[in-house]
Amino acid sequence: MRPVIQMEDLKKRYQIGDQEIQALRGVSLSIETGDFVAIMGPSGSGKSSMMNVIGCLDKPTSGEFYLDGYPVSQAHDDELAEIRNQKIGFVFQNFNLLPRTTAVENVELPLLYAGTPAKERRERAIQALLDVGLGERLNNKPNELSGGQQQRVSIARALVNDPVILLADEPTGALDTKTSVEIMGIFQQLNNAGKTVILVTHEPDIAEYAKRIVRFRDGQIVSNEIVEERRRVLLEEVIT
Amino acid sequence: MSFLESLRVSFRSIKANGLRSVLTMLGIIIGVAAVIAMVAIGEGTSASVANQINGLGSNLLIVSPGQATQGRVSLGAGSLNTLTLADAEKIAESEAVSGVAPSVNGRAQIVFGSNNYSTMLEGTTESFPDVRNVQVADGRFFSNFEVRKQMNVAVVGTEVVNNLFTGSSPIGQTIQINRIPFSIIGVLKSQGSSGMTNNDDRILIPVTTAMSRLTGGKNVGTIYVSAASANDMEKAQQDTRNALRSQHSLRPNEADDFRITSQSDILSTAQEVSSSMTTLLSGIAAISLIVGGIGVMNIMLVSVTERTREIGIRKAIGAKKRDIMRQFLIEAVTLSLIGGVVGILLGIGAALGVSKLGGMATAITISPILYAFLTSTIVGVVFGVYPARKAAQLKPIDALRYE
Numbered sequence: 143m144r145p146v147i148q149m150e151d152l153k154k155r156y157q158i159g160d161q162e163i164q165a166l167r168g169v170s171l172s173i174e175t176g177d178f179v180a181i182m183g184p185s186g187s188g189k190s191s192m193m194n195v196i197g198c199l200d201k202p203t204s205g206e207f208y209l210d211g212y213p214v215s216q217a218h219d220d221e222l223a224e225i226r227n228q229k230i231g232f233v234f235q236n237f238n239l240l241p242r243t244t245a246v247e248n249v250e251l252p253l254l255y256a257g258t259p260a261k262e263r264r265e266r267a268i269q270a271l272l273d274v275g276l277g278e279r280l281n282n283k284p285n286e287l288s289g290g291q292q293q294r295v296s297i298a299r300a301l302v303n304d305p306v307i308l309l310a311d312e313p314t315g316a317l318d319t320k321t322s323v324e325i326m327g328i329f330q331q332l333n334n335a336g337k338t339v340i341l342v343t344h345e346p347d348i349a350e351y352a353k354r355i356v357r358f359r360d361g362q363i364v365s366n367e368i369v370e371e372r373r374r375v376l377l378e379e380v381i382t
Numbered sequence: 383m384s385f386l387e388s389l390r391v392s393f394r395s396i397k398a399n400g401l402r403s404v405l406t407m408l409g410i411i412i413g414v415a416a417v418i419a420m421v422a423i424g425e426g427t428s429a430s431v432a433n434q435i436n437g438l439g440s441n442l443l444i445v446s447p448g449q450a451t452q453g454r455v456s457l458g459a460g461s462l463n464t465l466t467l468a469d470a471e472k473i474a475e476s477e478a479v480s481g482v483a484p485s486v487n488g489r490a491q492i493v494f495g496s497n498n499y500s501t502m503l504e505g506t507t508e509s510f511p512d513v514r515n516v517q518v519a520d521g522r523f524f525s526n527f528e529v530r531k532q533m534n535v536a537v538v539g540t541e542v543v544n545n546l547f548t549g550s551s552p553i554g555q556t557i558q559i560n561r562i563p564f565s566i567i568g569v570l571k572s573q574g575s576s577g578m579t580n581n582d583d584r585i586l587i588p589v590t591t592a593m594s595r596l597t598g599g600k601n602v603g604t605i606y607v608s609a610a611s612a613n614d615m616e617k618a619q620q621d622t623r624n625a626l627r628s629q630h631s632l633r634p635n636e637a638d639d640f641r642i643t644s645q646s647d648i649l650s651t652a653q654e655v656s657s658s659m660t661t662l663l664s665g666i667a668a669i670s671l672i673v674g675g676i677g678v679m680n681i682m683l684v685s686v687t688e689r690t691r692e693i694g695i696r697k698a699i700g701a702k703k704r705d706i707m708r709q710f711l712i713e714a715v716t717l718s719l720i721g722g723v724v725g726i727l728l729g730i731g732a733a734l735g736v737s738k739l740g741g742m743a744t745a746i747t748i749s750p751i752l753y754a755f756l757t758s759t760i761v762g763v764v765f766g767v768y769p770a771r772k773a774a775q776l777k778p779i780d781a782l783r784y785e
Binding site: 197200226227232240241243254255256257260299303 | 387704778
């Protein structure tokens with residue numbers, strides 16, 4: 143099986159004033175389609191830089207990065223925008239929904255930039271919201287939704303373009319425990335259905351929902367191991 | 383993303399920020415309204431000035447006495463009394479001239495019964511109605527006979543009638559002008575006022591009577607000459623000059639002791655004045671339009687900063703630079719255009735209001751409306767480009783992290 147993400151000796155340097163910061167110091171990683179990977183590490187470990195590079199929000203300083211076979215390292219800004227639009231579904235910690243805009247319009251956004259016709263856009267957005275269990279909240283604006291519901295809207299938005307990876311940056315960071323479990327349940331379901339999920343988190347018990355944990359420290363991968371006792375969202379957990 | 387979609391996104395954003403959008407447009411609205419109203423007032427004034435000058439008479443030449451100089455100091459036009467009735471007769475000999483009306487002016491106190499009124503007195507001849515383009519509404523003008531015989535007859539303007547006679551017809555009544563009795567034989571048709579002088583507030587009597595009994599002296603103040611046709615104007619002016627020079631026995635090296643002004647001179651001067659007025663007014667208005675444009679840029683820049691996060695989200699999920707650029711540019715242009723349309727309506731309203739309530743002549747023409755519309759679009763584009771570029775160039779990670 144072809145890896146959906148393949149990185150070779152990836153480096154990322156930042157210049158802040160006179161200081162040069164080595165955010166990534168030669169990272170090599172490959173992630174297969176259908177995997178569920180948690181990227182962990184303390185702050186400053188390089189996991190955010192990693193997430194930015196994987197998400198094509200930022201380009202690596204050197205090294206090779208193929209996303210779904212596409213060489214991202216050489217891409218221009220507009221190509222990156224297109225890759226983000228077609229191949230990546232983002233779920234952010236603070237949801238990042240457009241304010242004063244209804245749930246269904248928020249979900250439509252990626253399709254808008256993909257040039258999908260209005261009618262099809264609306265149908266697919268509604269379907270995506272139905273899939274995450276928000277069929278009754280189509281026309282609510284973000285400030286009329288709970289945190290869990292907002293995160294579901296953003297998952298629907300991430301999925302609406304049928305991306306090759308789902309990239310979640312601390313998706314439960316702003317949620318209570320019960321809602322966090324629900325959200326992780328959705329990720330597991332999606333993964334079971336074959337979607338590749340990459341989760342960036344610093345919470346160990348959230349990382350245990352994944353199949354594999356990659357730990358970062360000082361810009362390098364320090365461990366990459368299969369989760370032996372994988373947590374599953376149990377019915378009891380959701381109910382309590 | 384298609385243009386139509388960009389349009390829809392921009393409209394939604396304008397609607398979502400109602401108050402701010404209105405405030406942004408205010409500058410443009412005021413600017414455009416000012417341009418339209420100012421130009422309308424300017425055009426109206428210039429049209430009414432031209433109208434008044436044409437109302438002086440057709441193909442008119444105005445002969446006034448020359449300037450006197452004492453030593454080398456000029457005393458100004460009219461400081462000499464060089465024109466006489468004989469000059470007028472001489473001028474009339476030219477075949478390019480269709481009519482000559484000498485005129486003397488003064489003020490007079492008029493008494494009728496227990497009423498009295500002070501007005502302009504003008505002594506002239508029977509040619510006056512043709513030369514000066516005035517008509518008699520009631521009764522008749524005085525005849526050549528009455529002029530020759532220095533008869534005490536008068537033709538009055540409507541303003542005089544309103545002030546002296548209440549209801550009754552003035553024809554046949556006797557009034558006293560500076561204590562000399564005159565009988566009224568006609569009433570002039572109302573002409574309205576031109577500039578500072580009210581053409582209805584005057585009384586006309588034979589020039590001979592005026593000179594001998596009221597103003598004294600042998601000289602006339604002005605000689606109005608009308609050319610036979612517009613084509614004869616130049617010849618009439620030349621003939622008039624020659625006639626006066628020979629009449630005044632001027633040697634070839636002597637300067638004219640009179641001055642001939644043609645109606646077209648006055649017209650072009652007046653039009654120059656009013657067109658520079660219009661330019662001035664629209665210049666001021668244009669500045670306010672630019673200020674309005676800067677207002678649009680200002681608000682758009684604030685809006686870019688305020689919506690950095692929104693821009694970040696849009697970019698993260700696939701908006702390209704040109705999508706963001708287009709969205710913000712369309713917003714700026716739309717705001718300017720709506721402002722322009724509202725401004726045009728407001729400007730037309732203001733121009734109509736000024737002419738209705740203020741009694742000023744206004745003329746609404748299509749070209750300033752087109753210019754204002756075009757300018758507000760250009761203002762939107764020019765002052766929208768910078769904020770839009772700024773928005774488009776934001777990096778998605780920076781924009782997403784922005785609090």
